[in-house]
């Protein structure tokens with residue numbers, strides 16, 4: 001096993017010592033498993049230089065140095081990449097469906113439906129955090145590279161699988177996006193399953209939130225709710241697909257729509273170039289056409305990880321907030337089978353699944369402030 005990374009960076013903990021595991025991760029490179037410093041370790045180790053690289057606005061003059069090899073191109077297909085550790089079982093479900101039907105859209109829909117069904121996930125499907133009035137309103141979209149087709153629903157209520165509603169919008173209507181009650185009625189007409197999306201646990205939490213409210217409207221801090229699933233896939237022919245599903249910002253104003261159902265915002269697929277998806281504070285993604293921008297950077301020849309980093313840097317350059325307050329994360333794949341991800345803070349994890357393996361990875365990070373998501377999403381040490 002090769003070891004990459006600076007020895008100085010590792011002197012705070014050695015193999016066998018407490019804390020060592022946090023510093024190290026491993027990755028397959030050219031068929032060989034290599035141990036590498038985690039991005040967080042690198043940022044800590046390189047803390048002085050990274051911090052020195054931040055401008056007063058809080059964004060780096062140049063991307064933080066990256067001692068890690070960028071993930072190299074994969075050969076196996078389908079290649080499936082999605083947000084957060086819970087993306088791993090969703091990817092595996094997508095892979096299973098792909099094996100049955102050979103259809104990338106079926107795979108995306110099945111994978112995301114698994115996450116939508118997970119009551120413990122507080123930001124996708126049933127069990128999602130409701131809006132300020134205690135109503136769960138869901139956003140989702142789906143996109144197919146071939147034909148550049150897309151479907152989307154926003155602010156949909158009572159429908160257990162908004163990703164399926166989005167697919168039906170794409171396949172059964174001449175439209176791209178349906179919202180609110182129209183989306184709900186359409187989904188019901190199409191025979192989609194309906195039900196009460198507000199679980200007793202979320203109802204209780206919402207009542208506590210209401211009780212704690214001051215006069216001014218104050219939604220849950222968005223960084224506590226990073227649980228959207230965005231999934232992208234390349235099939236055996238090299239065709240690209242993607243989907244995204246979320247209950248959005250916890251205790252949002254009724255009717256608020258985030259980036260996740262916005263084509264080019266929370267998701268974008270260009271069958272010639274690649275596909276990208278987002279998770280995080282949608283207001284900071286949709287104002288910049290974030291996923292579209294990632295794909296455009298890949299069109300310019302950037303590796304998917306570099307394209308994600310560059311997109312966050314662009315957003316940070318335009319946005320008045322310090323970079324670590326942006327709370328945005330992107331992932332991407334390209335036609336070569338390369339993949340990557342980046343977050344405005346450290347702590348974003350994403351899942352990659354191939355026919356013979358499935359793993360959770362840490363993304364590149366543009367600041368060393370750690371996100372600690374609480375909205376039902378659990379980060380993993382099992383990387």
Ligand code: SD4
Pocket residue numbers: 123225226227228246247248249257258259260266278279280281282283
């Ligand atoms: C939204 N982007 O509605 C979604 C929420 C999210 O991780 O991704 N959270 O803004």
